[in-house]
Amino acid sequence: MALKAEALIPGEARGRVCVLRAPISFWGGVDPRTGDVIDARHPDRGLNIAGVILGLPGTIGSSSASSVLLELVHAGRAPAALLVVEPDAVLLLGLIVAREMGWPRPPAIRCDAAALAGLHGRRIAIGRDGTITPLAEP
Amino acid sequence: MMVVLTAAESAAAAGAHGDGAATAMRIVIEAARLMGAPRLIPIKSAHIDGALYHGDSGVLFAEKLVAGGAAVSVPASLNVGSLDLTGCARVRLEGATRDMARRLMRAYEAMGCAPTWTCAPYQAGRRPAFGTDVAWGESNAVAFCNSVLGARTNRYGDFLDIACAIAGRAPDYGLHRPENRRATFVADVSGLSAALRDSDIAFPVLGALFGRLAGSAVGVIDGLQGCCSEDRLKAFGAAAASSGGVGLFHVAGETPEAPTLAAALGGAPPAHVVPVTPAMLAEALASLSTATGDAVDAVAIGSPHLSLGEIDALDRLLGERKAVRPIYACAGRHVLGAIEADGRRAALERRGVTLVIDTCVVVTPILPAAGGALMTNSGKFAHYAPGNTGYAVHYGSLADCVESAVAGRLVRIDPLWR
Numbered sequence: 252m253a254l255k256a257e258a259l260i261p262g263e264a265r266g267r268v269c270v271l272r273a274p275i276s277f278w279g280g281v282d283p284r285t286g287d288v289i290d291a292r293h294p295d296r297g298l299n300i301a302g303v304i305l306g307l308p309g310t311i312g313s314s315s316a317s318s319v320l321l322e323l324v325h326a327g328r329a330p331a332a333l334l335v336v337e338p339d340a341v342l343l344l345g346l347i348v349a350r351e352m353g354w355p356r357p358p359a360i361r362c363d364a365a366a367l368a369g370l371h372g373r374r375i376a377i378g379r380d381g382t383i384t385p386l387a388e389p
Numbered sequence: 390m391m392v393v394l395t396a397a398e399s400a401a402a403a404g405a406h407g408d409g410a411a412t413a414m415r416i417v418i419e420a421a422r423l424m425g426a427p428r429l430i431p432i433k434s435a436h437i438d439g440a441l442y443h444g445d446s447g448v449l450f451a452e453k454l455v456a457g458g459a460a461v462s463v464p465a466s467l468n469v470g471s472l473d474l475t476g477c478a479r480v481r482l483e484g485a486t487r488d489m490a491r492r493l494m495r496a497y498e499a500m501g502c503a504p505t506w507t508c509a510p511y512q513a514g515r516r517p518a519f520g521t522d523v524a525w526g527e528s529n530a531v532a533f534c535n536s537v538l539g540a541r542t543n544r545y546g547d548f549l550d551i552a553c554a555i556a557g558r559a560p561d562y563g564l565h566r567p568e569n570r571r572a573t574f575v576a577d578v579s580g581l582s583a584a585l586r587d588s589d590i591a592f593p594v595l596g597a598l599f600g601r602l603a604g605s606a607v608g609v610i611d612g613l614q615g616c617c618s619e620d621r622l623k624a625f626g627a628a629a630a631s632s633g634g635v636g637l638f639h640v641a642g643e644t645p646e647a648p649t650l651a652a653a654l655g656g657a658p659p660a661h662v663v664p665v666t667p668a669m670l671a672e673a674l675a676s677l678s679t680a681t682g683d684a685v686d687a688v689a690i691g692s693p694h695l696s697l698g699e700i701d702a703l704d705r706l707l708g709e710r711k712a713v714r715p716i717y718a719c720a721g722r723h724v725l726g727a728i729e730a731d732g733r734r735a736a737l738e739r740r741g742v743t744l745v746i747d748t749c750v751v752v753t754p755i756l757p758a759a760g761g762a763l764m765t766n767s768g769k770f771a772h773y774a775p776g777n778t779g780y781a782v783h784y785g786s787l788a789d790c791v792e793s794a795v796a797g798r799l800v801r802i803d804p805l806w807r
Contacts, residue, residue, distance in 0.1 A: 259423060278443075279776065283443065283444050284444075314438060314526060314527075314528065314544060314545070314546035314547060315441075315443055315546065315547050316546070317546050317547045317548055317549075318443040318444065318446070318447050318547045318548075319443065319444075321444075321446045321447065321450070321548075322443060322444035322445075322446045322447070324446070325444070325445065325446035325449070326444075326446075338423045338424065340420050340423050340424050340546075340549070341546035341547075341549075343423055344416070344420060344546060344547070344548050344549055345548075347416055347419045347420065347423075347548075348416065348450055348548045351412045351415065351416060351450075351453075352446075352449065352450060352453065
């Protein structure tokens with residue numbers, strides 16, 4: 252059954268959802284060249300976020316998170332989509348700037364924390380209006 | 390929520406003033422939409438933290454703005470870059486990385502930003518008036534601007550700061566709105582000794598503690614009446630904005646929106662009152678140091694950038710002695726000009742001081758690559774040095790730092806340690 256969520260940054264995406272187990276600071280927490288989680292204290296250290304539909308239970312504010320996300324987009328190592336519980340103006344600014352640069356950018360969707368947790372590991376499609384549709388396993 | 394725009398804002402977003410101005414206005418409008426701001430507000434100035442090199446995409450963005458004819462429409466100062474363009478200190482960035490770091494700094498200058506290259510713009514003549522709206526980046530500058538000057542800014546991050554400076558507008562939300570500037574909790578430090586409350590070394594420690602208590606909430610400190618100088622509040626704010634998300638703090642009887650404790654609280658009861666005990670302060674003090682043993686390989690001061698008064702204190706404490714460990718003293722061009730004019734730059738350099746201008750030692754490689762133990766009197770350096778430089782940290786007073794640099798090993802003379 253489809254889930255209606257809010258499209259913060261509209262766009263389409265398909266893929267498997269990975270919800271991080273703890274909030275993350277993109278600056279210092281994600282390698283901008285590779286998309287690897289590098290924060291030594293993060294439970295998902297070593298995960299590569301490129302191309303996955305990334306669920307963020309929270310973000311830790313750094314004023315340079317937007318730079319890291321823009322760098323990931325430019326390097327082709329960004330997630331396929333971001334699922335967030337609360338909009339983080341600093342992080343998502345990286346996607347706003349990516350559009351201004353004319354670079355293909357992933358969508359960002361807001362959904363509630365319970366829905367986000369339930370999506371972990373599922374394959375989904377995201378529609379332009381923010382609709383999240385579960386997909387059958389291949 | 391829809392962002393309601395004026396005709397002039399819509400026209401700018403559509404390109405009436407060129408491609409660069411349109412890009413900037415669209416970024417400001419999109420940020421407003423994301424944060425639920427109902428409208429944009431005019432700003433009087435900007436302080437821009439976007440010229441520090443994180444990767445090529447940021448350079449391409451800045452150069453696209455320049456190519457689109459973008460220029461700042463309000464007075465805009467620049468935070469530190471990745472290079473010391475004055476040549477006082479050698480930055481170990483080479484080849485393509487050095488070129489890109491330089492291109493980024495030049496692009497921001499080309500948009501009309503003043504080459505202040507300092508994280509203490511408020512001591513370089515950039516002091517917005519009480520109650521005015523501005524768009525400032527750099528966490529310590531944001532904290533000082535809101536708290537000590539009483540001007541109004543959110544914590545502007547990369548890209549949005551320059552976009553606001555070009556558009557002359559900012560999203561109307563957060564700390565721009567008076568109802569969000571009221572303190573909701575009290576940190577009561579009246580249980581600490583009077584001597585401690587009136588010592589330089591206590592302020593970064595209290596700041597680090599306050600940041601952890603506050604998170605991103607607005608709080609008021611009670612019990613520092615008569616103990617605050619501008620440099621002490623600067624050190625407090627920088628430490629608080631490193632350990633927590635502090636964009637605004639009040640000090641009862643000292644800062645402009647806190648003539649009294651009740652005024653800081655907006656007449657409402659606080660959600661909670663935290664009595665700060667000597668044990669809590671001792672724990673915060675201990676958390677600032679990560680080094681063990683008594684080795685000191687370098688000393689770093691000046692985060693935020695040193696004021697002329699702080700240079701005077703360094704000069705006085707060092708006297709005619711020569712440091713056997715390098716003292717990296719980070720400051721802006723506003724201070725360099727003054728100490729070149731009176732001949733003190735050369736005298737300080739002869740005695741083992743390396744001036745670091747336009748940048749600082751935790752954002753770009755300046756410290757010797759060998760690593761080791763770094764001593765500092767800055768709560769912010771203490772917070773960031775281990776992760777960003779690999780150095781372990783001894784935190785101490787300025788006097789402790791100078792004595793350690795002269796002795797070549799850890800020396801503590803400040804009474805707080807006794």
